[in-house]
Amino acid sequence: MTEKTCPSLDVIRRISAEIPTPFHLYSERGLRERARGLNRAFGWNAGYKEYFAVKATPNPVILNILRQEGCGVDCSSLTELMLAERVGFSGDEIMFSSNETPAEEFEYARKLGAIINLDDITHIDFLEAHGGLPEKICCRFNPGGDFVVGNAVMGRPGDAKYGFTREQLTEGVRRLMRKGVKRFGLHSFLASNMTDNDYYPTMARLLFRTAVELHEELGAEFFMINLSGGVGIPYRPEETAVDIDLVGERVRAAFDEILSPARVGGNVRVVTELGRYVSGPNGWLITRAVHEKNTYRHYIGVDACAANLMRPAMYGAYHHITVLGKENEPCDHLYDIVGSLCENNDKFAVNRMLPEISIGDYLAIHDTGAHGFSMGYNYHGRLRSAEVLLREDGSFRQIRRPETPEDYFATLDFSRLEP
Ligand SMILES: *Cc1c(COP(=O)(O)O)cnc(C)c1O
Numbered sequence: 001m002t003e004k005t006c007p008s009l010d011v012i013r014r015i016s017a018e019i020p021t022p023f024h025l026y027s028e029r030g031l032r033e034r035a036r037g038l039n040r041a042f043g044w045n046a047g048y049k050e051y052f053a054v055k056a057t058p059n060p061v062i063l064n065i066l067r068q069e070g071c072g073v074d075c076s077s078l079t080e081l082m083l084a085e086r087v088g089f090s091g092d093e094i095m096f097s098s099n100e101t102p103a104e105e106f107e108y109a110r111k112l113g114a115i116i117n118l119d120d121i122t123h124i125d126f127l128e129a130h131g132g133l134p135e136k137i138c139c140r141f142n143p144g145g146d147f148v149v150g151n152a153v154m155g156r157p158g159d160a161k162y163g164f165t166r167e168q169l170t171e172g173v174r175r176l177m178r179k180g181v182k183r184f185g186l187h188s189f190l191a192s193n194m195t196d197n198d199y200y201p202t203m204a205r206l207l208f209r210t211a212v213e214l215h216e217e218l219g220a221e222f223f224m225i226n227l228s229g230g231v232g233i234p235y236r237p238e239e240t241a242v243d244i245d246l247v248g249e250r251v252r253a254a255f256d257e258i259l260s261p262a263r264v265g266g267n268v269r270v271v272t273e274l275g276r277y278v279s280g281p282n283g284w285l286i287t288r289a290v291h292e293k294n295t296y297r298h299y300i301g302v303d304a305c306a307a308n309l310m311r312p313a314m315y316g317a318y319h320h321i322t323v324l325g326k327e328n329e330p331c332d333h334l335y336d337i338v339g340s341l342c343e344n345n346d347k348f349a350v351n352r353m354l355p356e357i358s359i360g361d362y363l364a365i366h367d368t369g370a371h372g373f374s375m376g377y378n379y380h381g382r383l384r385s386a387e388v389l390l391r392e393d394g395s396f397r398q399i400r401r402p403e404t405p406e407d408y409f410a411t412l413d414f415s416r417l418e419p
Helices: 009-016 028-041 060-068 078-087 103-112 123-129 166-178 199-218 244-262 276-282 311-315 405-409
Strands: 023-027 049-053 072-075 094-097 115-118 136-140 147-149 152-155 183-187 221-226 269-272 283-294 298-302 321-323 333-338 347-354 362-365 386-390 396-400
Touching: 009 023, 009 283, 009 362, 009 396, 023 028, 023 276, 028 049, 028 060, 028 244, 028 276, 028 386, 049 060, 049 276, 060 072, 060 078, 060 396, 072 078, 078 094, 078 103, 094 103, 103 115, 103 123, 115 123, 115 183, 123 166, 136 166, 136 221, 147 199, 166 183, 166 199, 183 199, 199 221, 199 244, 276 283, 311 347, 321 347
Parallel strands: 023 386, 049 072, 049 269, 072 094, 094 115, 115 136, 136 183, 183 221, 221 269, 298 333
Antiparallel strands: 023 283, 147 152, 283 298, 283 362, 321 362, 333 347, 386 396
């Protein structure tokens, strides 16, 4: 069980007096606590760093808070690299884990001195031609088949487009060594939103063993094992949160058992690229009920839509909803909570029991801090919302203004329209 909390109606009223709904709200305290929790759980590894996955919450103020807590960033595109640079990240504080990478993005990443995480064996020559090979590089491993944790299939890497096969790793590392690369990292991302405490430890064992094999086969030296993202959060109240301290301990046990005795390269760093785990539970999409409709179902229409939060429409994802100010009222009404798009999947909740909702009520849609705003889009001419930071002292700050119609029209050319 997980208690679903959100800022109070008073706080939301205060913000919404200045910033119109819908808006994404983030908790500074929560973000800092998450980063500190990770640093504590993996503190046994001297080189540990969380490289926050920028795509989860690409806002400079958020990234800077995490930078203050000792995090780096994981980027996957040119603009994410530029964003990281402008926040002040440089060199090996930046991981560049991309795929189908354009030449100029490799060049930019090399210019910043980022750690390159190669997705494919053919990218060895491509990177050599575009930016050049660094002295140390990371390779992304895809073991294929099913990824099993305990007795359960947690993911199907064999169907995923990412990474080198095991054979390609041997061949790729050999080639990289011939081309002068001195030290290696190994990365894998095998399943998403995993709340099983054995997800990271199981993957860590696989990566540690593979590094030892590559060391024995080729004499390759390793500087880093990158456990990537994928640690999940309990979106539903009946789900249980990951015990990150336990996860850290189990990864340590695997490290001590497999990597330490093998001496694959001295002080191997263990790093993570978490997005959802860090920012997911620390964000809410705040919206207001604007219409109520009774047909074959009972609908509440809100002023946010799937363009502000795509996960329910895209994955059928559950997001908990609190009707603010009615936290203690009985959930005795069955609703669909819907947005305004002409798409019937634009539903934040389907058949959800909630307290009776009145027009004007504020709703907090939970766990929208990661892959929420950032997956937004402009379909139907819907404009992106503001992002707001709730500070530790209870004050708030707009950290992204809402889009205006001028923003929407800024990339269009009306100048040569035929009569
Ligand atoms: C998306 C992504 C992450 C973060 O994933 P989460 O599920 O948010 O933890 C980390 N690394 C890479 C390479 C990614 O693409």
